[in-house]
Amino acid sequence: MTQAIQLLVGTRKGAWTLLSDAGRERWTVRGPLFLGQIINHFVADPRDPRVMLMAAATGHLGPTILRSIDGGATWTEATRPPAFPKGDPHGRAVDHSFWVEPGHADEPGVWWVGTSPPALFRSADGGDTWDSVEGLNNHPMVMEWFPPEGGTPDGAILNQVVVDPRDPRHMYLATCSAGVLETTDQGASWRPLNQNVRCDFLPDPYPEFGQDAHFLSLAPSDPDRLWQQNHCGIYRLDRPGERWTRIGEAMPKEIGDIGFTIVPHARDRETAWVWPMDGTDVWPRTSPGGRPAAYRTRDGGASWERQDRGFPAEQGWFTVKRQAFCADACDPMGLYIGATNGEIWASGDEGGQWRQICAHLPEIYSVTVAPAP
């Protein structure tokens, strides 16, 4: 059963929405919103989809959070955006908010934001005011987990916040220089969760921390199953286990297992999708061989199948960034990618066939699914 949905699209130059019909066949593009603003993430609240938040900045201006409480009809700026306390002992200031995460279903109004430099902020009022999560941001290890000069070319990032749907106190972070961190007391204390995750760029290839965890997903049907797309491979971990397994070893060698994101199936714990990118020699980070494709596993990562029908068969060099691959929960699931070349592609049959539903947007940073208004 399918239903109308909308895609919330954040780009390097503003935000757009795409509204589908009930069959997800026809799409209407609306926008831009906040033309020229860098929108790293654009998310609707699953607890109340009229509430939407954007992580925004411009090339000139400092970062902020933009909020709507009427389904995107009107927007206001957060009264107190994420910011370190004045006089922060490490002199940190938020460069940009990167990841916006709704809180647990039992905590309406709670939201989390991950920033660059890596830090975690919490709002208890629907994103209007934000406070530093000191249990992480002033953890005794914070300068080792997040060294000031570490991380990506655009600055080190707290890549992602994940809340266990069964327990609001249990959360994971995916970070660019400490790998995965876990808390069981809602952020008061944290510990690395990186056993057997490889670091190709450190002298010790299996450190306690130092990994770049690009993306972490919990299987919706089994939140103890964790999927990770790491800077150095695809991994899986079944809790309460502690040791990750590199399931990307089963990917075709000519494709590799480098990428930004991993999308779990809404109902089948054995199924997930990745979007590989070229991680050879100088790391072009394009679609390998100029042939874009998703890869799907249906057996927990023991094997992978290529899903490229509809995509260019040659000279297709776009790729997909961290927040720009998502799925709806229909049956069959719809899959959606936002590409670096401003195109959005959709599959209505779980990756069997893809088609372009929008082109010519600015570079896409984020695509998320929300109910149709």
Place this chain on the structure above:
Amino acid sequence: MIQVSIPSQLIAYTGGATRVEAAGATVGAVLSDLDDRYPGLKFRVVDEQDRIRRHMRIFVGQDEVKSLTVPVRDGGELLIFGALSGG
């Protein structure tokens, strides 16, 4: 009062005005006064550690300032610019 020049990047806060008046004896005080009337403006120019953001430039008269503690004389002019290269 201080005459303040508002760049295009910030006129969404000032209702479209490119020149406004503000009070204050220092650059920081002027920006705080602006923020009282145009909430959110200051944080987009100055970070939480009171550093002027990398691609914003502030002048008092003809002189560029790098600190919010620089004094501003009553009747003077404070100019805010957005300065960014690239596409």
